[in-house]
Amino acid sequence: MLSLIIFSPLAFALALAFGPWGGHKSARRAALVLSLAQAAFTAWVLWGGDFSAAGFQLQERLAWLPALGAGYHVGLDGISRWLVALNALLLPIAVLSSWNAVERYPRAHYALMFALQSMVYGVFLSLDMLQFYIFWEASLLPMYFLIGVWGGERRLYATVKFVLYTLAGSLLMLLALVWMAFLARTQTGHLSFDFLDWSSLAIPAGQQMWLFAAFFLAFAIKVPLFPFHTWLPDAHVEAPTAGSILLAGVLLKLGTYALMRFNLGLFPEAAHAFQKPVLIICLIGAVYGALMVLVQRDFKKMVAYSSVSHMGLCVLGLFSFTLAGEQGALLTMLNHGISTGALFLIVGMFYERTHTRDLSVYGGAVLKMPVLGLLFLPVALSSMGVPGTNGFVNEFLCLRGAFEAFPWAGAVAALTVILGAAYMLRLTQKVMYGPLGGAKMEALTDITTRERASLGVLVALIFALGIFPEGILSNTQPSVQAVLARLTPGASTPAAPAPAAGGEARP
Amino acid sequence: MNPLLVVLFLPLATAVFNRLFGARLGKGAAAGLACASVLVAFAFAADSVLGLAALPAASRQVLVHVYDLLDLASFRVGFDLLLDPLSGMMILVVTGIGFLIHLYAVGYMHEEDAGEYARFFAYVNFFVFSMLTLVLAANFLVIFTGWELVGVSSYLLIGFYRGKTSAADAGKKAFIVNRVGDFGFLMAIFLIWNAFGSLDFSAVLPHAAALSPGMATAVGLLLFMGAAGKSAQGPLHVWLPDAMEGPTPVSALIHAATMVTAGVFLVARCHAIFELSPLALGVVAWTGALTAFLAATVAMVQVDIKRVWAYSTVSQLGYMVLGVGVGAYTAGLFHLLTHAFFKALLFLAAGSVMHALHGELDMRRMGGLWRKMPLTCATMIVGAACLAGVPLTSGFFSKDEILLMALRGPHADFGLWLLGYLGAACTAFYSGRLIFSVFFGKPRDHHAYEHAHESPWVMGLPLVLLAVGSLAVGLLGLPGFLTHWQPFTDWLAPVFADLKAVPEASASRALVLGLMALYTGTVAVLGWIAWRLYTGEAAAHPADGEATSALHRLLWNKYFFDEAYGFVFVRALLGYSRWLWRWVDQGLVDGTVNGVAAAAQAAGDFLRGRVHNGRTRQYAAYLAAGACLLLGLALIYHR
């Protein structure tokens, strides 16, 4: 069933690319129908899994290269379930966002989006490491073309930078994969790339350091964490709206998901050793990212840097090795996908009307677009992390996790609460409020029903997840606890700073 | 369906309904719906409070669990509501005064078109919901949720006139300064979670003694940081005066009666933690006293009547914080109650004057309006009297109690009393100044004077009700020696039962009477000075800007707080970020990335130049070297 989820978008992509769809109107309608069908199917399959336990559900296995120990092995558990759901959700929205924006080669545009979708499904669901690597690299290609063909002026520079950057990181990971496979052979007698086999390996601490570092570099570039983030603003600025939505909504999550699944899952001792440096990188990333947003002139660059800040917070939660932190990180992946997806959707709507991303042109948009004003507010509040919206829950949990691990880390990370409010309000003020800023603003027309539908769905989710976070947390908890159990079996987690009277019972 | 849920969620429901469909319903229906929902909420609130009163004093608490918010393995927190005497009082104030202000707003916002009208009432209803969430919270997470939602609704309402940049800026400023306070509050919440493993008041406050003194001080100070952000105390007061950009009913409801008192409510609610660390209480008391005095001085020179009342609010909040800071929680809360009434009255009256003079706020262009607006004048005089502390008014009783406690209370200090007394003196002066320059003396702007007219009944009625309320509420907390009938103290006793002793002022009757005489004298003298200055021929207002003395310039520029913050935070931060962006992000990080690419290309070119340069003999040399290498390797590796 899972293989169907992975490969059906690919089939749709081919159908779209070579199917009988003439003009760009019929192509986009077909793309929308197919994407909705895909989303429905995925939802139906995900609904099937029972997630009270921590293990992998709906597994499918196929011997592909037994000599190499590489097979086709897919599985789903609490962690990857909601990420797959997010992926399924964002595609129809991305298709809707390219409704009028894309005139050139529409069929190829939608086909590439479906291909990207299929690759991302592959990454989230694959349990065989070689297969994971293949999907990981393959996910770059559709994005390369999406940015390269339908992008802005400096799209070639941006897209080559994006692909090479990620590639450079993941080559190191390939080395680590091979090393692990041989390690598996020395310990279990046969070469194996299977994640479940690797989980049972006893990896010597020394080697763990190197393996952890290699994996971490590849995923840190993808997340992106502080020193490796400069590709993101360029990629976003030059990407078409649909590209930005998928890039921010899903591709960034590949990095954080992989960090949680592989770095924390396979290398406990190394994770503990690297905990402090990683926390420091995340702190820098979070605060630095927020500062960068304050000074940007370009609308999309602002949102891109805010993603760097949010993702820094997410990995901060990941590396706090506390239940609250991990759950917070997982929730950040979801909520960031929704709120930043919505932000890019809004940027797209503005770009369609004013054809510029330079903020100096904007001002007083709410007077001409009251409905957008109504929908823009929850998205801004979610990005700021105001209670009642989804942004607050994951920020609260991540900060809680960081605070539980190292109070100083929590304190510094909490600065992003203030900076977040500062940059989001500056953005809202610059774009929405104040007097009408010139001719371009006069020509603004309010958002159409199509745009209202896609934005409305995301805003509804923002409120739903904000008010009922337990809906998601309850069924990701067993899997997250399993990862945590591996991480801190013997080692005691950092003692709580104060002599706890009530006592914090460790999971 | 517990009545509390109705009290809480009805305003939310009407807010959402108004925001989405209000415009289509038309102004009457939208306003009617909004006012009705708050009135019904008030009714249900009164009913639940009466139910609460029926319970025996010891167990006067009602806990309502709505649903589970977070359920991590060892830690559960739910959306729980707690009704106890403290929150009972607060919900009555919020819904009661809220309703009157809604009624007033119906008249005040009349000129707006249907869309804006519905949007206004939606936001005000949303504010009532947020404030009730804050007040009824049973754990730190829900109170924080209410805290932020109140911040959001204040942002929306201050920036209500979206077209005006100054309004939007004021909204942004308010929210960001609140967020600075929330940062401290969030840190406190995490420390409490670390220490107690739970966030429920029932689990944390009774066991507060478990906190080490150092930790108690830290939590106390951080909680107060949150409170200062919300109640505009100390360094975080800058946003309140600018919040006057919002419509006047907003100023009355949010920036006078309810939201700004949230800080005092928080300190009262967590008094168990504050009691553990005298240092934290000291900081609270001194911040309160200083703010009270400084704000009062600034209020003396302002010319915009709403700004005068704004600074007066900051000053009165200083008194409440002072009261709470010296351990006199009941006195502080009593002043909160009385202040809610008369400050709301003053703002609404100012709104009525502004409404009559078509938006004119500068008192130097008013005068002699009492003939044109007798009702507004009368009610404003009542309010000003309470504010100034004229004897037998509610303000007199509540402020005296605080000043008495500052002198003789459990954590008393003469300096605190002195600051409080000087503040009270300034308060008497500026309230007199405002009343006399607006209503008495010669009208300075004849054109405006001609057009002035009394406000419609829908605005007049709330004024009258609030005036009566202001005077009546004073009776709830008469000084001890007058009567043993202390309804307010008795009502709050169960909440502060854990305090060692209800802080009875250990003062003799003579001292109390002496102090009262002192205050009455001060009020009378300053009132007379104000009369002489502002009703005589030459109105003694220096024109804007040309400050006569350095002190005047200092006060006129509000101690240069805004300029200092503007420089330190805004410009320095942005400058640093811009530098960071250009040098670190573009230069260092992106530089290395592009540098690596350029280096690779340069290396390629260099090699091409060296190797493929057409010189045959060099090729031969490379060939020979290659041959040697291979031979050597063959020899080495072939044993």
Next chain:
Amino acid sequence: MFGVGFFLALAFALFAVGAFGVLTRRDPLVMFMCIEMMFNSGNLALVALSRYLGLASGHALVFFVVAVAAAEVAVGLGIIIAIFRTEKDVNVDHLSELKG
């Protein structure tokens, strides 16, 4: 004294001298001669080993080497003369148009 080692050493010496000649001389003709010299050193080694091992195939191989050398000289000189026709100068260092 004159065993196969001696002749092999001689062949290697000739090979080294030939290599040195190719590396240092700038006149293409002399370079060709040195290349021929290297060919011959190969032949000498072959003949010496053939005699030592008692094999005739060594000689056959020398045959082929000579044939190849002849073909190589023919084509090489042809090229040099063609270059000379156009450049009027055959100094190897000046002929460097064929560069990357």
Next chain:
Amino acid sequence: MGLREVLLAVFAFGALAFALAVVSTRNTVYAALEFVAHLLCLAALYCLLDAPLLGVLQVMVYAGAIMVLFLFAVMMLDIQETGRESAFQGPGQVAGALLLAALLFALLVFGADRFPAAALAPAAAPGAPGVGADNVVRVARALFERGALVFEAVGVLLLTAVVAVMVMAKRRLEN
């Protein structure tokens, strides 16, 4: 030290001497002549090493045909004493070349030592090169029986060489 050894020594050192001479003389014609002498010495060595056929072949084909071609080329190019400036190109390059040549020689000798010829000796000596007429028969058998295919290949190679030279020559005539 019989006559054979004396001759061997003479021709061996003669070949080496002439080789060094070819490399060092400035004048190309002298180099060509020295190279011919070198070849003759080698031919003599072949004869002394029981390879009379090769000796004769060397003289006829190599010294005769190829060197004549060289001399033709020298005449055609009428090189004006290109060797006037020093035959070598500055000390640096010469040193480098010397180093490389010495290195080659050392490695080869060292290599030969590593693989003693004895190791290559086949179990049985199928056909010793023999002496005199017997040598020709054996070489012919080696050439045409076992090496027939290679022989044809070399034939093709020579053909292509001839064609190549023809093509170059033709173009030269046109311009």
